[in-house]
Structure formats: structure tokens, C-alpha cells
Amino acid sequence: MRAGKHNLRAQVRALTDHAATVLAVFATLVVVTPLVAIFIYLIYKGASSLNLAFFTQIPKPPGEVGGGMANAIVGSGVLLGIASLIGVPIGIGGGIFLAEFGRGTKLANAVRFTADVLNGVPSIVMGLAIYSLVVYQQKHFSAFSGGLALGIMMIPTITRTTEEMLLMVPHAVREAALGLGVPNWRSVLSITLKTASPGIITGCMLAFARVAGETAPLMFTAFGNSNWSMNPNEAIAALPLQIYVYAISPYDEWHRMAWAGALVLIVLIVLAVSLVRYVTSRGVLKGAS
Amino acid sequence: MPEIRISQAQFQPEPPKNGGERPAGTAAPEPSAIRKFLLSRGNSAVADRGFHLLMVLCALSIFGIVALIATELMLSSQMAWDKFGFDFFFKAFIDPDTRLPMYWDPVNGHFSALPFIYGTLVSSFLALLLAVPLAIGVAVFLTEMCPQALRGPLAFLTELLAAIPSVIYGLWAVFVLVPLLREYVNPGLIKGLGWTGLFSDDNPTGLGFLSAGVILAIMILPIISSLTREVMSAVPHSQREAVLALGATRWEMIRMGVLRNARIGIVGAVILGLGRALGETMAVTMVIGNSPEIHHSVLANGSSMAAVIANEFAEASGDLHRSALIEIALALFIVTILVNALARVLVWAVTRGAPARVN
Numbered sequence: 001m002r003a004g005k006h007n008l009r010a011q012v013r014a015l016t017d018h019a020a021t022v023l024a025v026f027a028t029l030v031v032v033t034p035l036v037a038i039f040i041y042l043i044y045k046g047a048s049s050l051n052l053a054f055f056t057q058i059p060k061p062p063g064e065v066g067g068g069m070a071n072a073i074v075g076s077g078v079l080l081g082i083a084s085l086i087g088v089p090i091g092i093g094g095g096i097f098l099a100e101f102g103r104g105t106k107l108a109n110a111v112r113f114t115a116d117v118l119n120g121v122p123s124i125v126m127g128l129a130i131y132s133l134v135v136y137q138q139k140h141f142s143a144f145s146g147g148l149a150l151g152i153m154m155i156p157t158i159t160r161t162t163e164e165m166l167l168m169v170p171h172a173v174r175e176a177a178l179g180l181g182v183p184n185w186r187s188v189l190s191i192t193l194k195t196a197s198p199g200i201i202t203g204c205m206l207a208f209a210r211v212a213g214e215t216a217p218l219m220f221t222a223f224g225n226s227n228w229s230m231n232p233n234e235a236i237a238a239l240p241l242q243i244y245v246y247a248i249s250p251y252d253e254w255h256r257m258a259w260a261g262a263l264v265l266i267v268l269i270v271l272a273v274s275l276v277r278y279v280t281s282r283g284v285l286k287g288a289s
Numbered sequence: 290m291p292e293i294r295i296s297q298a299q300f301q302p303e304p305p306k307n308g309g310e311r312p313a314g315t316a317a318p319e320p321s322a323i324r325k326f327l328l329s330r331g332n333s334a335v336a337d338r339g340f341h342l343l344m345v346l347c348a349l350s351i352f353g354i355v356a357l358i359a360t361e362l363m364l365s366s367q368m369a370w371d372k373f374g375f376d377f378f379f380k381a382f383i384d385p386d387t388r389l390p391m392y393w394d395p396v397n398g399h400f401s402a403l404p405f406i407y408g409t410l411v412s413s414f415l416a417l418l419l420a421v422p423l424a425i426g427v428a429v430f431l432t433e434m435c436p437q438a439l440r441g442p443l444a445f446l447t448e449l450l451a452a453i454p455s456v457i458y459g460l461w462a463v464f465v466l467v468p469l470l471r472e473y474v475n476p477g478l479i480k481g482l483g484w485t486g487l488f489s490d491d492n493p494t495g496l497g498f499l500s501a502g503v504i505l506a507i508m509i510l511p512i513i514s515s516l517t518r519e520v521m522s523a524v525p526h527s528q529r530e531a532v533l534a535l536g537a538t539r540w541e542m543i544r545m546g547v548l549r550n551a552r553i554g555i556v557g558a559v560i561l562g563l564g565r566a567l568g569e570t571m572a573v574t575m576v577i578g579n580s581p582e583i584h585h586s587v588l589a590n591g592s593s594m595a596a597v598i599a600n601e602f603a604e605a606s607g608d609l610h611r612s613a614l615i616e617i618a619l620a621l622f623i624v625t626i627l628v629n630a631l632a633r634v635l636v637w638a639v640t641r642g643a644p645a646r647v648n
Contacts, residue, residue, distance in 0.1 A: 113630070
């Protein structure tokens with residue numbers, strides 16, 4: 001009797017163990033399924049709509065067949081360029097402060113915490129703040145304001161990754177530089193920063209990939225434009241914005257274009273992310289991320 | 290002995306020594322070669338100080354951004370705040386003729402954030418309900434059960450899920466997920482669970498809170514599971530070994546040795562996911578239906594705080610309308626700041642001083 005009870009208990013425990021394993025595998029499958037489904041759909045729907053015109057022409061009015069998103073692709077490029085000009089230097093500077101000057105100080109802890117919290121602020125809030133700051137004052141939408149919104153969103157990510165990468169540079173490297181009589185600023189810029197550069201580039205690419213797909217902050221800043229424009233002082237088209245406008249439109253032709261645009265966007269982002277993984281796995285700071 | 294100062298301290302020319310070893314009146318000797326070299330490189334103390342200052346400014350800009358967002362939103366929402374005060378978030382205007390609440394009526398200038406707060410809470414809650422068990426399952430599988438060879442690719446796949454832009458999730462949801470729910474899932478829910486009143490059948494579009502919740506769940510899964518993975522890896526191996534040595538099965542080891550130790554961090558990860566869900570805009574806007582109403586049924590159309598801003602701001606009918614939308618954004622900003630701060634504190638409490646992450 002006693003032995004039987006014991007046996008039953010062991011069986012229940014073994015069964016629970018198996019059930020937990022099955023559930024965990026099941027959960028993983030459930031999570032991987034939508035990813036695979038999204039990619040299959042994107043490739044299936046997008047590839048059939050992609051053609052040369054997509055990359056060379058501007059959108060046609062509703063109802064007409066053809067046209068492309070050339071202006072949106074270029075517009076996204078302009079916006080991301082402005083964003084990188086703003087976000088990358090400030091972000092790296094913040095990271096240098098955290099790792100080189102402020103290590104262990106209260107100010108550095110506060111900056112780190114605020115950066116993490118800022119990372120979670122919804123992008124649409126960022127868009128509205130830039131709207132009231134720039135667009136409302138200027139009375140017109142502009143590529144500059146869109147780039148500013150995206151650039152600000154890049155800063156916290158870049159600051160945190162730069163700091164993490166700089167912390168991995170051994171102290172001996174810094175001491176060697178200083179011992180040779182190199183001024184501190186030169187030592188930071190051309191020795192420490194250079195040693196950590198693969199990791200820092202990774203961080204910048206990740207921030208870049210993240211803002212490349214952002215739509216919400218551009219809705220009231222860059223606004224979108226159905227014609228060619230590269231003027232930073234005018235409304236400009238952007239790939240994610242165009243996808244959104246086409247996706248909620250009632251025209252089949254535009255839905256087709258939305259899928260094609262989504263495929264182009266996701267290919268660009270996946271390329272960036274994979275490149276980052278490749279660089280970090282082979283770079284100087286192997287195992288850095 | 291020649292004095293050589295390098296870089297750190299400002300180079301100062303030696304003060305003329307009167308009555309010292311050198312007799313007054315004779316010309317100062319030529320500076321040494323090293324000193325000449327250093328002088329020719331310029332004065333690094335100024336550059337160093339400037340560089341330090343510049344980096345501090347970059348770091349302070351992060352505070353600046355938060356302050357900037359807060360002040361801009363406050364200034365621009367002044368008009369709605371003056372008109373409605375706190376009632377904006379709690380009360381609705383009751384139409385005197387029909388006795389029905391008018392939540393959001395831009396034509397007559399009645400604004401209340403109530404339906405949007407409700408929509409945000411319902412869709413985020415549904416998302417957490419679906420995502421948390423799955424995310425913890427994935428994290429358990431990846432850290433404790435998965436064969437080494439599968440671990441890297443699977444972790445990369447879940448990371449990819451986080452890299453997909455929100456608008457593409459929305460696109461997929463509109464054309465794949467919503468029809469799927471409409472044809473197969475919703476009829477089942479209505480038939481099986483209709484008696485609860487939460488799944489009533491009056492919305493033929495398939496859009497609504499449930500669709501928004503499902504797509505949100507897919508979107509916040511990666512962040513919850515990757516953070517859960519991180520806090521689980523931070524649990525020392527000796528804990529696992531100790532529980533196993535007592536004769537526990539693998540699941541008992543995970544439950545008692547790992548999950549229990551990591552629970553604060555997991556709660557932090559879940560709250561961080563909640564923060565994402567609260568502010569998620571594009572995908573929700575595309576599938577929630579965008580009607581400013583409060584329904585008990587999760588299959589009904591609704592709207593969320595972020596969705597109403599995305600949907601109406603560009604064609605807002607007037608300054609008061611715009612101001613009311615910005616006030617919603619301000620509320621969203623404050624709530625997400627608080628939620629994220631809480632989550633960070635919880636995650637830090639666990640991972641601080643943890644061993645290096647083992648992948």
C-alpha cells in the first residue's frame with residue numbers, strides 16, 4: 001500500500017514533468033508560427049507585386065494601375081539620414097559620459113535609468129511633442145521635424161549600447177594611451193572608442209533598424225507626400241507611412257503596393273539585424289552582445 | 290631634472306626664478322626638446338575640459354528630452370485642461386435629450402478620454418493574458434530544455450519578431466489575422482462563451498478589442514520572453530543543482546529553483562511588456578475599429594488612447610479637439626513613464642550582480 005502510493009506519486013511527478021516539457025515546446029511553436037506566417041505572407045504577397053516600377057516611379061492616383069514608391073524609399077532615406085545625424089553623435093556622447101567620466105556617480109545612474117525609461121515612451125507621444133515644438137511653430141510639416149523625432153528616439157538605445165561596449169574595453173588600453181602622453185580626449189576618441197567600434201556600430205544599426213519602421217512619429221511631422229521631395233523643409237514621403245496609408249485604403253491595387261512596400265522594408269531591416277549579428281560574432285569584441 | 294608634464298595638467302611655463310640658482314638678468318635657457326614637442330601639440334587641458342563638458346551635455350540631453358516632451362505636451366494641452374480639468378478622464382457628457390453618454394463629440398466640443406482609457410486597458414489586458422504564459426513557456430524552453438544547437442536560431446527568431454515594424458504587424462493583422470478570427474475563432478467564442486456577455490455577436494467586421502489584443506500579444510511576446518530569459522539565466526547554477534540533488538524532476542527544478550528565484554524579474558518583464566502594449570499605436574489603430582464607445586463585449590469595436598491620436602490628430606476639427614488629443618498623449622506619456630520605471634526597478638533588482646549571461 002505504502003509502496004503503491006509512492007509509486008503513484010512518482011508517476012504523477014513524472015507526468016507533470018512531461019506535461020511541462022510538452023507545454024513549453026507547444027508555447028515555442030505557437031510563438032514561432034506567427035513569425036513564419038508573417039514572413040510567408042510578406043514574401044508571397046510582396047514578391048508578386050514587386051517590379052522595377054516600384055523602385056522607379058511615384059504613386060499613381062487611386063484607380064490607376066502601376067506606379068511605385070520611389071519617392072517613399074528616398075524619403076525614408078532622407079529622414080533616416082537626418083535622424084542619424086542627430087541621434088548618433090548625441091547617443092555616443094552620452095554613452096562616453098556614462099562609461100568614461102561618470103562611472104558610478106549618481107548623475108550617471110540617473111542618466112542610465114532615464115534612458116531606459118525614455119526607451120519605453122510610445123513613439124506617437126514623441127511625434128506629438130515634436131509637432132508642438134516644430135511643426136506648430138513653423139505652420140507646416142517638414143522632413144526636418146520627422147528626422148528630429150526619429151533621431152531623438154535613437155538616442156537612448158545608442159547611449160546604452162555604447163556604454164555597455166565601452167565598459168568592455170580593458171583598462172590597460174586606456175592606461176597605455178595615457179602613459180604615452182596622449183591627451184584624454186584623444187585617448188577616448190581614437191583608442192577606447194575605436195576598440196569598441198564594432199559593438200557601437202551594432203548599437204547604432206539596431207537603433208537605426210528600430211526607427212526605420214516607425215510610422216507613428218512621422219504622421220504629424222513628415223506627414224507624407226505623393227510627389228518627389230527631398231527638401232528638408234517640406235513634407236516628405238516615408239515607406240512606413242505609405243504602407244499605412246495604402247493598407248487602410250479601400251483599393252486592391254493599393255493593398256498590393258502596401259505588401260510590396262512591407263516586403264522591401266522588412267528585407268532592409270532583417271539585413272541590418274543579421275549584419276549586426278554577423279559583425280558581433282566575428283568582430284573584435286566577440287561575445288559582446 | 291627636467292620636468293615633463295603630460296597632457297592631464299595644464300602646462301604652465303615655469304615662473305621666473307629670481308635669486309635662485311640662475312642669476313637674474315641672463316636670458317632664460319631654450320626649452321628642452323620634449324617640452325617643445327609638447328608645446329607644439331597645443332594645450333590639451335582646454336581640449337580635455339571641453340570634451341568632458343560636451344559629453345556631459347550629451348548625457349544631460351536625455352533629461353532635456355524628457356523635460357521637453359513634458360513641457361510641450363503640457364503647454365499644448367492647456368486649453369483642454371482648463372475646460373475639462375480632471376473630469377476629462379472620469380466623466381462623460383450626458384446628452385440631455387437621449388440620456389445617453391456622449392464620450393467624444395468633436396462637432397459639439399464634448400471630449401472625454403474615458404472610452405480610450407477603457408480600450409487601452411482592455412486590449413492591453415487581453416494581450417497580457419495571451420502573451421505572458423506563452424512568453425514564460427518560451428523562456429523556460431530556451432533556457433532549460435532546448436538542445437544547444439536549437440537555442441541560437443530560436444533566440445534569433447524571437448528577436449526578429451521584435452524587429453518587425455508595427456505597421457507591418459498591422460498590415461498582416463488586417464489581411465490575415467482579422468479574417469481568420471472573424472471566420473473561425475469568433476463564431477466559436479460566441480457559441481461557447483456567449484453566455485458570459487463578454488462575447489456578444491453584433492460586429493460583423495472582425496475588428497475590435499480581441500483582434501487588437503491578439504496582435505498586441507504577438508508584438509509584446511519577444512520583449513517579455515527575452516527579459517524573462519535574462520532573469521532566468523541570472524539565477525545561479527548552484528540553485529538548480531541543489532534542487533536536482535534533492536531528487537526533483539526537471540519541471541520541479543524549474544518551478545522551485547528557477548522561476549521562484551526569478552519571479553520579481555519576471556514580473557518586471559511583464560510590466561515592461563504592459564508598457565509596450567499601452568503605447569502601441571499603428572497595429573492597434575488598424576484593427577481596433579476606431580469608434581469611441583464602451584462595450585462589454587471584447588468582439589465590439591473600440592478605440593485606444595494611441596489609436597485615437599493617430600486616427601484623428603491630422604484632421605482635428607479645431608484647437609480644442611487638438612488640445613484634447615494632446616492631453617491624451619500627455620496622460621499616456623506619464624503612465625508609460627511610471628510603468629517603465631517600475632519595471633526597470635524590478636528587473637534591476639534581480640539581474641544586478643548576476644553572473645554573465647549564458648547563451
